[in-house]
Amino acid sequence: MSELKTRxxxxxxxxxxxxxxxxxxxxxxATISAIFGRSGAGKSSLLAAILGSLRPQAGRIELDGExxxxxxxxxxxxxxxxxxxxxxxxxxxxxxxxxxxxxxxAANGESAAAERWLxxxxxxxxxxxxxxxxxxxxxxxxxxxxxxxxxxxxxxxDEPFSALDREARTELNRLLIExxxxxxxxxxxxxxxPADALQTATRWITLHDGRCVGDGEPTEQLSAATxxxxxxxxxxxxxxxxxxxxxxxxxxxxxxxxxxxxDLAPGQPVVYALRAEDPLVATRSPGPTSARNVLDGRVExxxxxxxxxxxxxxxxxxxxxxxxxxxxKLTSAAVDELQLAVGGRVTLLVKASALLRVG
Amino acid sequence: MAWxxxxxxxxxxxxxxxxxxxxxxxxxxxxxxxRFRGRALLDALLMLPLVLPPTVxxxxxxxxxxxxxxxxxxxxxxxxxxxxxxxxxxVLAASVIALPLMVRAxxxxxxxxxxxxxxxxxxxxxxxxxxxxxxxxxxxxRGLIGGLMLAFARALGEFGATLxxxxxxxxxxxxxxxxxxxxALMGNDRMAxxxxxxxxxxxxxxxxxxxxxxxxxR
Numbered sequence: 001m002s003e004l005k006t007r008x009x010x011x012x013x014x015x016x017x018x019x020x021x022x023x024x025x026x027x028x029x030a031t032i033s034a035i036f037g038r039s040g041a042g043k044s045s046l047l048a049a050i051l052g053s054l055r056p057q058a059g060r061i062e063l064d065g066e067x068x069x070x071x072x073x074x075x076x077x078x079x080x081x082x083x084x085x086x087x088x089x090x091x092x093x094x095x096x097x098x099x100x101x102x103x104x105x106a107a108n109g110e111s112a113a114a115e116r117w118l119x120x121x122x123x124x125x126x127x128x129x130x131x132x133x134x135x136x137x138x139x140x141x142x143x144x145x146x147x148x149x150x151x152x153x154x155x156x157x158d159e160p161f162s163a164l165d166r167e168a169r170t171e172l173n174r175l176l177i178e179x180x181x182x183x184x185x186x187x188x189x190x191x192x193x194p195a196d197a198l199q200t201a202t203r204w205i206t207l208h209d210g211r212c213v214g215d216g217e218p219t220e221q222l223s224a225a226t227x228x229x230x231x232x233x234x235x236x237x238x239x240x241x242x243x244x245x246x247x248x249x250x251x252x253x254x255x256x257x258x259x260x261x262x263d264l265a266p267g268q269p270v271v272y273a274l275r276a277e278d279p280l281v282a283t284r285s286p287g288p289t290s291a292r293n294v295l296d297g298r299v300e301x302x303x304x305x306x307x308x309x310x311x312x313x314x315x316x317x318x319x320x321x322x323x324x325x326x327x328x329k330l331t332s333a334a335v336d337e338l339q340l341a342v343g344g345r346v347t348l349l350v351k352a353s354a355l356l357r358v359g
Numbered sequence: 360m361a362w363x364x365x366x367x368x369x370x371x372x373x374x375x376x377x378x379x380x381x382x383x384x385x386x387x388x389x390x391x392x393x394r395f396r397g398r399a400l401l402d403a404l405l406m407l408p409l410v411l412p413p414t415v416x417x418x419x420x421x422x423x424x425x426x427x428x429x430x431x432x433x434x435x436x437x438x439x440x441x442x443x444x445x446x447x448x449x450v451l452a453a454s455v456i457a458l459p460l461m462v463r464a465x466x467x468x469x470x471x472x473x474x475x476x477x478x479x480x481x482x483x484x485x486x487x488x489x490x491x492x493x494x495x496x497x498x499x500x501r502g503l504i505g506g507l508m509l510a511f512a513r514a515l516g517e518f519g520a521t522l523x524x525x526x527x528x529x530x531x532x533x534x535x536x537x538x539x540x541x542x543a544l545m546g547n548d549r550m551a552x553x554x555x556x557x558x559x560x561x562x563x564x565x566x567x568x569x570x571x572x573x574x575x576x577r
Contacts, residue, residue, distance in 0.1 A: 051478070079481040080490075086482040092475035096497040105493065106483040143479075150483040 004028040004063050004154045004186040008049045010056040022046060022056075022210040028154070030184035032176070034197030034218065037207035043190045046207070047156050050188075051086070052079050064153045085152030085185075087160040091143035093131035099142050100127035106149040117145040121175060137168035141175070148179065154186040162193060170359055173199045194222055198235045198271045199359030219253075231273040232326050233358070238268045247292060247352055254320035258292035259355045271359030276329040280349040281313065283338050291349040299344045300325070302335070311335045315346060361553055363530045364538035367449070368515055369561070371534055375453035375514040379461045380507055382454075387465025387506075388491065392477075409459035413519030416455055420524045424451070448525035449532050453514035460513055461506040468502025469495060501573050508569035512562050535561075 007025045014020060022042045035043050048054035050061055052069065055076065061069040063084070068077045093102050104114040118124045121141040131139060140161060147155060157176075161169040177200055180187055191197055197204055197218055204221035206214030214221045219235055236252035241261065250257040250270065259272065280291070301314035309332045316323040328348065330340075340346070390402055408416045424431040424442045435441045442448050472495060480490040496503070518536040525532035527541060535558050542551040 051482070053478070078487075079478065080484050080486055082482070083484065084482050086479055088475045088479065090475070092473065092479040094476060094480070094494055094498070105480075105485070108484075146479075146483070152482075 002030045002064050002153050002185050004050070004061075004188075006046070006050060006059070006061050008046065008056045008059040008061065010045065010049060010054060010059070012045070012054070020045070020210060022049070024207070024210075024212050026205065026212060026215075028186035028188060030180075030186055031202045032180055032187045032189055032200045033203040033205055034201035035188055035190045035205050035207060036192065036194070036197055036214075036221075038192065041207040042210040043207055044158070045210070047158055047188070047190060050082075050156060051084060052076065052082060083151075083153040085147035085150060085155040087140070087143055087147050087155065087157045089159045089163055091131070091139040093134075093139060093143060093146070095131050097131075098127065099123060099129050099131065099134070102131070102142060103146045103149050106146045108150075113149060117149040118142075120179075121145040135168075136164050137172060140164065140172055144172075144175070144179070148183070152185065154188070157187060157189045159190055159192070161196065162191065166358060169196070170199065170357075173359060176200055194233050195271050195273065195358035198222065198233055199269065231275055233271060233273050234324060235269060235271050235359075238262065238264050238266050238270060240266055253322060253324035254318040255295055255324050257350075257355060258352045259357070260352055262357060270357060273356045273358045274326065274350065274354060276312065276327045278350060278354040279326065279328045281328060281330060281334070281338065281340075282347045282349065283340070283344070285347055286349065289349055290351075292352040293348075293350040293355075295348045295350070297323075297326070297346055297348060299340055299342055299346055302340065302342060305329055309333070313340065313346075315348060317348070360529060360533075360538055360542075360550065361557065364533050364535045364554065365557060365561075367446075367530075367533065368535040368558075371446075371449045371453050372511055372515040374450045375457055375517075376507060376511045378450070378454045379457050379510045379514070380503075383458055383461025383506060383510065384465045384496075384503060386458075386462045387467075388469050388495070390462070391466045391469035405462045406459050408456050409463075413456055413517065414523055417452060417520030417523030420452060420455065420520065424448075424524070443524055444526045444528060444532060446525075446531065449521055449534060452520040452524045453517040456517050456520050457510040457514040460509040464502050464506025464509065465499070468499035468506070471502070472498055504569060504573045508566060508573070511565055511569070515562060515565070516558065 005027045009023045011019060011021045022045045024046060035046065037043050045054060049056050056071060058071045059069065060067065067075045068082050069075060094105065097105065100114060100118065103117050104111055107113040118127055121144055123138065123141050123145060126134060126138060134142065161172045164172065173196060189196065189200055201218050204214065204216060204218040205212055206221060222233060234252050236250035236257060239249045239251045239256065241248050246261050247258045248262045250259060262270065264270065295317050297315040297317040299313060300316050303312045305312045311330050311332050313328040313330055315326050315328055317326060318324065326348065386405055390398065421428060421443065423429055426432065426435055426441045426443060431442055476494060476498065477490060480494045516536055521534060522537060527533050527537045535554055539551055539554040542554060
């Protein structure tokens with residue numbers, strides 16, 4: 001089983017005299033790990049250190065038992081001997097080669113292998129095209145095929161799909177999960193979009209100021225990492241379809257959600273966003289309503305929101321020991337009127353159409 | 360006179376362009392993609408022939424490679440061969456004068472390449488030389504062709520350094536510009552005009568041809 005170990009300490013001074021330091025010790029096994037953080041958090045520096053384009057002052061990087069870098073043993077392999085696959089935001093295909101030749105270049109000139117990879121990512125039909133004739137999503141498919149055709153021992157993805165629209169992005173994330181299942185590799189998925197991380201990763205690492213400040217299961221890490229993100233995000237699985245009514249039923253942490261129909265088989269993972277302004281809050285069961293989602297919960301916390309008179313309500317839904325948590329924005333007037341307090345029971349009403357699929 | 364000078368000029372300019380293509384591309388790549396000690400000095404030295412009068416460059420070549428030169432002296436003692444007043448001297452003089460143009464063009468072309476593409480190529484497990492030949496060179500080809508175009512035209516018109524190092528021996532080192540100089544000096548106006556037109560026509564043809572090649576490479 002492939003494994004990438006990175007112990008990296010590096011300092012860098014910026015042009016403006018500022019000093020940045022990265023100090024992490026992380027071990028990646030053959031799963032998809034999301035590396036999350038704001039710009040300047042150290043994501044790119046970490047990748048650059050693994051690639052060898054930034055040399056750490058101290059540390060050791062090991063892939064599959066082979067040393068790529070070791071400051072004390074003075075080992076520093078050049079990039080072409082590191083067996084790393086790389087996927088950039090804009091694909092970085094070679095514009096002077098056809099799509100097929102791009103992949104063949106990676107497959108050491110083997111046409112059959114190149115064709116297999118093109119077919120695997122669904123790009124066989126465009127083999128003869130030039131990169132500039134491809135859409136963004138097509139480009140990234142080919143770039144993925146090219147990266148894997150070189151038989152890397154780990155794959156580094158630097159904001160790989162963030163230039164794509166939501167639909168193409170979701171599709172490519174799905175392809176990535178499939179490829180990971182077929183050939184497990186450590187995949188480091190750098191992103192600033194929590195939806196990407198929730199959809200693909202089994203591990204979520206948050207970097208802040210060059211340090212690892214969060215490392216664990218994605219849903220668990222999410223709330224800590226995205227305190228300033230306006231939307232609620234959650235991972236769910238498709239439970240069943242209610243075709244005639246136009247709804248799909250999802251399950252997330254013991255709660256059922258109704259969303260507008262999605263074309264996915266039961267059991268498939270999905271990621272949904274819900275704006276914190278959207279749920280309606282009641283303190284008693286409101287009886288029949290038009291909202292498809294009526295969920296009981298308990299107030300865990302009340303916090304002052306960003307705007308004047310704005311309160312953020314943290315609600316735990318359902319009875320599960322690891323409940324789904326939602327943030328709900330209310331005005332302080334509403335909070336007073338409902339006499340909301342920590343520990344109080346509430347009912348949330350959410351229209352199906354307020355739930356937005358993001359992964 | 361015109362015919363032998365034309366043949367010689369074309370041969371000298373072509374060989375000089377070949378030499379400049381190899382050296383200039385390598386130097387351009389080095390200056391564009393690597394950081395090393397003495398880089399600025401190397402850059403300045405390579406650019407010197409562009410700003411110095413060609414006679415100064417030619418004079419330095421004599422000091423270095425002349426029959427009593429630092430290198431030329433021992434060379435003649437050991438091998439019996441001397442560079443000045445030879446065909447090789449014409450090629451060398453033209454190469455030195457044309458080199459800065461190629462280095463400039465190559466460096467600019469390589470600096471404009473996307474780091475991501477070169478990094479991606481290296482990450483695919485390909486050695487630096489393969490990355491250079493299969494990715495960097497084709498991607499930089501327009502700039503490189505432009506550099507070659509200028510280098511050829513400059514080599515063809517080279518006069519001062521050639522005169523100092525190679526002299527003006529008809530049939531041997533007398534290139535078109537030198538033949539023109541001699542014809543004008545002797546008052547042979549018809550010959551001078553013929554040679555001037557010939558030089559202009561070749562230079563124009565070379566520029567047109569290579570700009571078409573550059574267009575096609577787009």
